[in-house]
Amino acid sequence: MKKKKTVFIEGQITSSFIGNAIAKHQTKTQIGAHNIFLGQVRKDKIEDKTVKAIDFSCYQEMADQKLDIIREETFEKYDLTCMHIYHSLGKVEVGEVCLFVFVSAPHRPQVYEATEYIVNRVKEEVPIFGKEIFEDASYQWKTNV
Amino acid sequence: MKKKKTVFIEGQITSSFIGNAIAKHQTKTQIGAHNIFLGQVRKDKIEDKTVKAIDFSCYQEMADQKLDIIREETFEKYDLTCMHIYHSLGKVEVGEVCLFVFVSAPHRPQVYEATEYIVNRVKEEVPIFGKEIFEDASYQWKTNV
């Protein structure tokens, strides 16, 4: 049976978590190229309000299924040694990382495109919802456009 | 006067160095997307020999100039908030990271291509030399083809 991947992380994805993930790949000596995408919560201004944090939630059963499909189809499409996707749930403050996509391959040509492909599919297909919380404690629901 | 950038690092680029670099960008709240490329020394087999490490050296005055040009032209070409390039000098063992390119922008569309552009130019234009040291202590000079 396939090991269940832990994709969702409560709160921000810390820089030390990312550093550890990189360190763990040093034993995979067939790898020559890593590419990493990080989504960071931006201090957006919307009209007169300023984003302070995003509160993420998800439809977990569907999200897990969609992430499995994305993983499978990415491996079919690109020659990768490994790939990892992590996303925050709950509150992530401005400046903190909420998405971490990590792609590794023997050689570099495909790693950039593979990363972009994964990030786009995660944004479009995975049922994750985000409440943009403003500095005055009001909020609005974020949409990926 | 422009602050001199430290690009060259003695030995491997550690995962904690990379983690720290990520952490430092959390105060830049206009950033929404980071893309990171890492070059890792691969355990290549060349005929019957196995690579154990690469010993890097460079023509520093020329390398610094070329890196300045690459930085400048990347900023002209892509809408980035910041970018960093780090490369190892001296001995880097198999599994260790020798190149770290870090690109950040408000939005994600250009970060992948900008990273690829920088990595390609670093490999083609910066006078860095590498001795591939085999497990039997013999060596050969690496070439980027």
Next chain:
Amino acid sequence: MKVIYFGKIADVTKKTVEEIELQDKNVKSLITFLNEKYAINLSEMQIAVNQNLVSKSELLELKDTDEVAILSAFAGG
């Protein structure tokens, strides 16, 4: 039929799960129900049946054993 709500939808309905009895058990009449009870517009919702998005114009039949979810716009990343 059990229907689950996510994101902005759950915010509007003020619940995350609801037992709904429809005359015609299909997607169309579920949309009508949501529109009438909560004033949720078609454009604001996506419908997943057993974890797969379905077309909102479909007359797809819904079974009591189906997992039916009403989702607002995705916002991951």
Next chain:
Amino acid sequence: MKVIYFGKIADVTKKTVEEIELQDKNVKSLITFLNEKYAINLSEMQIAVNQNLVSKSELLELKDTDEVAILSAFAGG
């Protein structure tokens, strides 16, 4: 004229810097010198004058104040 060597070139010449006297102070005769003294082929070297690569077919004049560097293939990354 001072010439500096890098990478495999320095490995072959067994030095990193050398004072060279050429009859004709230009790129062509420098290449000839390196080929005769060290058997370094044209295809194995790149020539930088004042930190910029120059064409190896050029008859570019070299001044004593120029920084002339002979480089092997680049291998960064």
